Amino acid sequence: xxxxxxxxxxxxxxxxxxxxxxxxxxxxxxxxxxxxxxxxxxxxxxxxxxxxxxxxxxxxxxxxxxxxxxxxxxxxxxxxxxxxxxxxxxxxxxxxxxxxxxxxxxxxxxxxxxxxxxxxxxxxxxxxxxxxxxxxxxxxxxxxxxxxxxxxxxxxxxxxxxxxxxxxxxxxxxxxxxxxxxxxxxxxxxxxxxxxxxxxxxxxx
Ligand SMILES: CC(C)(COP(=O)(O)OP(=O)(O)OC[C@H]1O[C@@H](n2cnc3c(N)ncnc32)[C@H](O)[C@@H]1OP(=O)(O)O)[C@@H](O)C(=O)NCCC(=O)NCCS
Numbered sequence: 001x002x003x004x005x006x007x008x009x010x011x012x013x014x015x016x017x018x019x020x021x022x023x024x025x026x027x028x029x030x031x032x033x034x035x036x037x038x039x040x041x042x043x044x045x046x047x048x049x050x051x052x053x054x055x056x057x058x059x060x061x062x063x064x065x066x067x068x069x070x071x072x073x074x075x076x077x078x079x080x081x082x083x084x085x086x087x088x089x090x091x092x093x094x095x096x097x098x099x100x101x102x103x104x105x106x107x108x109x110x111x112x113x114x115x116x117x118x119x120x121x122x123x124x125x126x127x128x129x130x131x132x133x134x135x136x137x138x139x140x141x142x143x144x145x146x147x148x149x150x151x152x153x154x155x156x157x158x159x160x161x162x163x164x165x166x167x168x169x170x171x172x173x174x175x176x177x178x179x180x181x182x183x184x185x186x187x188x189x190x191x192x193x194x195x196x197x198x199x200x201x202x203x204x205x
C-alpha cells in the first residue's frame with residue numbers, strides 16, 4: 001500500500017477494516033452577548049466501509065489549501081485527492097471517521113506496514129470543526145485498532161509549524177524525533193507506554 005500524499009508516507013498494506021463505532025458528545029461554544037453557551041451535538045466515530053469511500057473523498061475535497069498541505073505534505077489538488085481515494089479503495093486502507101449530523105467532518109487513515117510491525121496515521125478535521133476533540137478521538141480509535149492488530153508502534157509525521165500536531169503527539173505519549181523528512185512522532189504501543197483507550201480521551205466541554 002502506498003500513500004502518495006507525501007513522499008515518506010509509504011506504508012504498504014491494509015489489514016481488515018475494523019468495526020469501531022462510538023458516539024462522541026461534543027460541546028460547541030456559541031458566543032453570545034451573555035458569554036459562552038454550550039450546546040451539545042453528537043459525533044459518531046466509526047471505521048468506514050468501502051461503500052463510504054465517496055463521502056470520505058468529499059470530506060478530503062472540502063479541506064482548504066493549508067489543510068491539504070498539512071495533511072498530505074503539499075497542496076494536493078482535487079484530482080490528486082480523487083486519485084488518493086482510489087488508492088485507498090484499491091489497497092483497502094482502514095479509514096476511521098467522525099460524522100456530525102450525518103456529514104463526515106474528520107477522518108484518519110491507518111496505513112499498515114507490510115511486515116505488520118507498525119502503521120502511519122494521517123488525519124484531518126475540517127475547518128470549523130476543530131478543537132472539539134475530533135482528532136483526539138480518531139487517534140484513540142487508531143491506537144485501539146493498532147493494538148488489536150498487535151502493531152508495535154504508530155507514526156505521525158508532523159509539520160514543524162503545527163503546534164497542534166506536536167501537542168497531539170505528546171498528548172498520546174508519542175516520542176518526537178527529527179529526520180531529513182521533518183519531525184516525526186512515534187507512539188509506542190507496547191512496552192512501557194500507558195494504555196490510551198478510547199474511553200480515556202478527554203472531550204472538551
Ligand atoms: C491537526 C488537526 C487534525 C487537529 O484536529 P482537532 O480536532 O482540532 O484536534 P483536537 O481537538 O482533538 O485536539 C487539539 C489539541 O490541540 C490543542 N491546541 C489548539 N491550539 C493549539 C496551539 N496553538 N498550540 C498547542 N496546542 C494547541 C488543543 O487544546 C487540543 O489539546 P487538548 O485536547 O489537550 O485540549 C486539525 O487542526 C487539522 O485538520 N489540521 C490540518 C491537517 C493536519 O495538520 N493533519 C495532521 C498531519 S497528518
